[in-house]
Amino acid sequence: MSNPTGITSQEAKTDTPRLVLRTYRASDHDYVDHLFYSTYFALVPEGVKCKLKSPLFWVIWIGLYSYLLAIVPVLLSGLNVPSWTATVLKVFLTFSWVVVSFAGVFVFTDRFEVVDKVENVRQNDLSDPEVYYLNWTKEEVEVQDEDKLGGEGKKRVTFDKDAKPATELVRSQKPLQEQAPSHFWVLTLDNKPCGMVGLAHYNQQVLSRRPAQPPALKLMVAALFRRYGLTVPENFSNLQDKVLPVVFAQPQEDGVATLQRLTVRPEYQGCGLSTLLIDRVMSWANEKGLQRIEAKTNELESKAANILRVNHGFKLIKKEKKGWFGQYEKTWSCDVQEWMATHEAAANTYKKSEKN
Known part of the structure; x- marks a missing residue:
């Protein structure tokens, strides 16, 4: 039988995209970092929509708009201008206020709120997933002055007295009995990361590595006092020294872990890849004897919250207000055994499929 396409079976196999879900490697760091922040910044419109749904936003918006219209007669009083000038000015102020206000909401969400959330993650657990998720420890040790080459001791010589001693990074994995039930996976399409997810368990309080700011x-206020040569009040002096350490993660109960950093590249969303990642987390949690998996979502992550609730049976256990304009954080929970009972086919996919 003839082959009208001219493509051999071997070529067809080569052209088929190869999807692989595997454990995170140190070489993945730059890819994972870019995947996270590029995908998270795509959620800015969700944050803007959240603010537009807030009654307080519209109260402030209408109040300021009314003030702008009210000052039109004041601006034109005493001026010999045509009667239609007031109407034109009101139309101009209306158009300007709409553009400026909504652009301001977008900029504030993008440059302040989202940047803050992204940097908090990048400077903490995603700074080194091997340490936070894969139970590795890393420390810098000073390199010895003598290098033994060819069996002979040769001393390094330097003429720079202020030079710092050379160091190297030594990595080792924690003993099995000290390892936390946490893990990190990367989903690749033709060897390029297109998704990721982490399962974190903290047995002690973890402080943020991000520098705290007053x-x-x-x-x-302190800057204004200094600007005009006034004595800065005690409450506003030495603010940096008074900043308390920021807690990144609180210790968790035994048998409980948190699903986080669920990320899929925007062009592949809607293809079921997030479910693939969550299935792996839940089946792995069952293998490790975890009883409950939690997850946290905010106002930007409504799609992820819907996937957790509808597709995987996560239940909302807490909702915490995080701002005046609709910002919030929701905590979800899922019983591992209940999930296994309702997702048996998905769980069986990963049984003894890989040693991670």
Whole structure:
């Protein structure tokens, strides 16, 4: 039988995309970092929509708009201008206020809120997933002055007295009995990361590695006092020294872990890849004897929350207000055994499929 396409079976196999779900490797760091922040910034429109649904936003918006219209007669009073000038000015102010206000909401969401969330993750667990998820420890040790080459000791010589001693990074995995039930997976399509997910368990409090900053309002007040040569009040002096350490993660109960960093590249969303990642997390959690998996979502992650709730049976156990304009954080929970009972086919896919 003739082959009208001219493509051999071997070529067809080569052209088929290869999807692989595997454990994170150190060489994945740059890819994972880019995958996270590029995907998260795509959620900015969700944050803008959230603010537009807030009654407080519209109260402030309408109040300021009314003020702008009210000052039109004041601006034109005493001026010899045609009667239609007030109407034109009101139309101009209306158009300007709409553009400026909604652009401001977008910029604030993008440059302040989303940047803050992204940097908090990048400077903590995604700074080194091997340490936070895969139970590795890393420390810098000073390199010895003598290098033994060819069986003879040769001393390194330097003429720079201020030079710091050379160091190297030594990595080792924690003993089995000290390892936390946490893990990190990367989903690749033709060897390029297109998704990821982590399962974290913290047995002790973890402080944020991101430098803590004093409240912006206090910094502004202190700057004003210094600007005009006034004595800075005690409450506003030495603000950096008064900043308390920021807690990144609180210790968790035994048998409980948190599903986080669920990410799929925007062009592959809607293809079931997030379910593939969650299936792996839940089946692995069952293998490790975990009883409950939690997850947290915010106002930007409504799609992820819907996937957890509808497709995987996660239940909302807490909703915490995080701002005045509809910002929130939801905590979800799923019983591992209940999930296994309702997703048996998905769980069987990963049984003894890989040693991770």
